[in-house]
Amino acid sequence: MKPLVQVQGLRVVARNDDGVEFPIVKGVDFAINQGEVLALIGESGSGKTTIALSLMGYARQGCRIAGGSVRVGELQVLELNQDGLSSLRGRTVAYIAQSASSAFNPSKTLMDQVVESAAIHHTMPRAQAEAKAVELFRALALPDPERLGSRYPHQVSGGQLQRVMAAMAFITDPALVILDEPTTALDVTTQIEVLRAFKDVVRQLGTTAVYVSHDLAVVAQMADRIVVLRDGEIREDGATTQVLEAPAHDYTRSLLAAAEPVVRDIGIEIPELTRSAPPLLDIRGLTAGYGPVGRDGLPSKRILTDINLTIARGATVGVIGESGSGKTTLARVVAGMVPIARGQVLLDGAALPSCDQGRTREMHQRVQFVFQNADTSLNPAHTIGAILARPLAFYHGLKGEARRKRVLALLDLVRLPAAIANRLPGELSGGQKQRINLARALAAEPDLILCDEITSALDTVVAAAILDLMAELRRELKVSYMFISHDISTVRAICDEIVVLYAGSKVEARPREALGEAPFHPYSHLLISSVPKLEQGWLDGVCARGATRLPALGSAPGADADAGPLCTFLSRCSLRVDGLCTHKAPPRQRLANGGEILCHHTPAVLVQMQSPLHRFEEEVA
Template sequence: MSLSGDPLVRLTGLEISVRDAQGQDKIIVRDISLEVQPGEVLALIGESGSGKTTIALSMLGYTRGACRISDGTVEVAGHRLDSLPEARLQGLRGRVVSYVAQSAAAAFNPMLPIMRQVIEPALVHGLMTREAAEDKARGLFRALALPRPDTVGDRYPHQVSGGQLQRLMAAMALITDPALVIFDEPTTALDVTTQIEVLKAFKAVVRDLGTTAVYVSHDLAVVAQIADRICVLRDGMVQEQGRVEEILFHPRQDYTRALVAAAAARVPAAPMPDLPRDAGDPPLIQMRDVVAGYGGVDAQGNPQVRILDGVSFAIERGKVLGVIGESGSGKSTLARVVAGLHAPASGRVNLDGYTLEGEIRHRDKEQLRRVQLVFQNADTALNPAVSVGEAIGRPLTFFHALRGADRKAEVARLLDLVRLPAALAGRLPGELSGGQKQRVNLARALAARPDLLLCDEVTSALDPVVAEAVLDLLIDLRRELGLAYMFITHDIGIVRAIADEVMVLYGGVPVELASHEALEGPLHHPYTRLLMASVPELRPGWLEAANSAFSCGSTPGAGHAAGCRFFQRCAVSHPGLCDVLDPAVHVGAGQTIACHRGFDGLQATPGIAQGAIPA
């Protein structure tokens, strides 16, 4: 990093306003002054609605929706972006300054090959021939540690993993050798092990290319691994700026101290007491030996591509089952099967002892009401043309026949429940921050007044302070309403905070089922230990020290050959045993583990009992 000479980016007195429905201007970003030196990585940190993305987008000369730059200056690489006409700005975007979005899935066209999309900025700006652009793209694929860099560009977006798609989007941003790259929450939706892969790739390519970057994030632990300086934002204003070490270890402002404390918190919550139930009553929801997949079924009724392979679990009323695992482990498919959005090939799902139809169109309205799914990606779950109030109001009308003033009042109550102002009811999703959209997503599901909420990574897009508030809200709803959850996440800390029981999925099968108490114990399946060891720590240098030997790799499909699915990535595997025979299931106090070693073998293995994955 070079800190000599003039800054590459300079914001001076930046003010951004939004025009409300009454035509009045409201200032949402106020008096922002900051600089980014050539070769430096500046992180913008703050809770949802703090202005992080709005400020970052101003460095593209862009404002969302009814927003506009109402005062101040934005200079990037010698260009005054705040005063340029749109035609001139289009010539700079993607060439002088480029953007890596939070959701790669939403950024790529599913109908076009990846290579065609990655090289498009270079061709649009006339910087090189197609052949030269493709050669350069393949070089970037190698630099970003993508598998099969010479052919990955021939694939379509749905044929690569989420982590690979994020790195491909970075290649698209870097293809033009921009002066500035803006990374907007690029690892937020990734599981912990994939996040390590992507962060290491981003850090290496930024270092090797000498790239100047602005990194938008709510995750201080991630920022600690990649940034040189941090700018802390709240309510559209700068709270403090400083070197990473200064902000993490010597914060000056109370708000920054709260952010650091929330990021460092890993305190397990006490489990909820059992709700009264009659002896012999069935669980609220129960899955038995479910097999599910894609691509049609064979003569024996097995799917061509298995995603879930004989999964069983139960959730009692008012209880929380946490489901953790990497991308591709089957977590989201599990939720979709329970919700009726994906019919199982075999097995069954029971609600209060009654078997639910596999397809949602065959379930009655009461069954639909009682089981609600909160989707992972609020950007795709919410219709961009439908207002917040209408999105929340539709289930109120469908399930409870609410209309007019009654519906409007209930929409306002639900918004307040998820810590959003009632005034947002008139806004469109595109006018909200990522965290606000996710809370609208949650409010829409709560509108049905369900018994079971299927939460698919609902806090992954939220900053630690807001995520903590949402978790507190979910815990309160359990107490008040007896609401049960299947809580899907890749965050071990969240599982500890909310779950009564945890199921760890790998390759479509549960490798561990642990009670809240057992999760805090010393013995776990080697894969569970890997997930625990992959959570970034709140200190610079952790990323370089992270054991990459077991933190990367792909999750195998459930239709694998015989043997343990985790064999190739396991630090304590037995060749000739683990790769040949399916692991036996061992049952202990509040804990079930599918591992050839069993509890005694794991206890005797150096490092495993203490929670370390040996290199």
């Protein structure tokens, strides 16, 4: 049977500032059969997205398709003129981007944007397109499908918007759909919802698709075949089962190894630190939020409620939870960006002022923030040397040669060459930018660094390198971290203690070595169960080791945030006891492993209920 898509000898070149062209895709060949899902995987810069975009006859600014052929059905894509390409895009080949939030027009309703492609290509009347959109909303498990289209992009969650973008792609019944890292920035439970919806629709429609990702566990659930890329060349091309279970290339084996979480040896004995000194950071009864403050002194939009947390000097505490759980707000309160409504934040036993205006330069110097998006947190007009020089001058008064030498020392500290100092942020890779973010925080010589989802948008190899660097800096400099993430595997790899937030409440805390041990809070159980496993069939709840089926995901975090003293997880909890959980606030119970849990169920009961997951976690470990 003739393949639906045939790529032969594809070459793409890029142009540097001097106008000199260099290859970034080097003679790639592959084919995709009708109804097949092909995954393109590899590190950042491997050419995944460049190749996927070439299937639409498109090359990004500064790049050019220099040779080869791309056939989709009977169309020779690279031979089409501009009118032909316009007819191809959105009709024959559709594209689902990584960031749905930046792909939608905020001034138009969702329905107007979903049916736009059908109107442009004249595939059906407006009324028929709207009816089909509603059916797609229903197939993609979107809430209230009949009325969803009347909403605007800001009125739905990120995971819902990602699925609306899929409806936009499927509305014209394209021959080929490109999914470009569509779940990378989503938290684990939202990712599972989106993956389930995508897989169901692909199955129902018999869609031919290209799935671009660096996450092998996700690819294992979606793809029939995998093409492994590095430096613009194919290193391996095979069935998903073969690539995952018997990889033929050393690079594929390295990607598989990087996909497994590695617990870093920190080399610091935290108990010794806690006995000899008070905690570096001590958060007591913290309540905070946004909006006008009422007579009770509380903000109109409460995000955090009664949070207690400590970080020892030299320790790393991970804070996990879904989007909307309050993780970033917690870090912003510590940094002074969000005021304290109630409670205290103490640094070395001294209370920090509620917000930024009351804090001294020394307080700011001791607590530094590394933001999630390296692209937006580095000034694109300044060189790396100038970016690193600024905190050296501000906090330490360094000038001239002394400042230049310290800039070079910081680059060496984060394992980057000295030549980087003369470059602009736009000339660096994502991993390099995140290292510069770390170096800028280290320039202040802080005691505590607040890391907000700093590896969430990085591929597994680059993320692993960043985690190794953080562990090394911690050993060398005795710096402490608050490490915020929605990825429980990443937190397990680097943190001494893990704190779980849900809808602004601290529902669980436990030491890292006890992370895989029941009992779990029901919400922690959901998070752990939602981390994709590197095995085919896992998404369907059929694991080779007999793992439990995934729990129902239910509503979004924060749905019960206004539940008063009751459990904030009440409406999503599969273990709730009506008459108890619905009438009384849960107690905070100490666990034998040194952790704590906010739940009515006793630890013994939770162990019994969660034992299948416990056995599975032991087998995986």
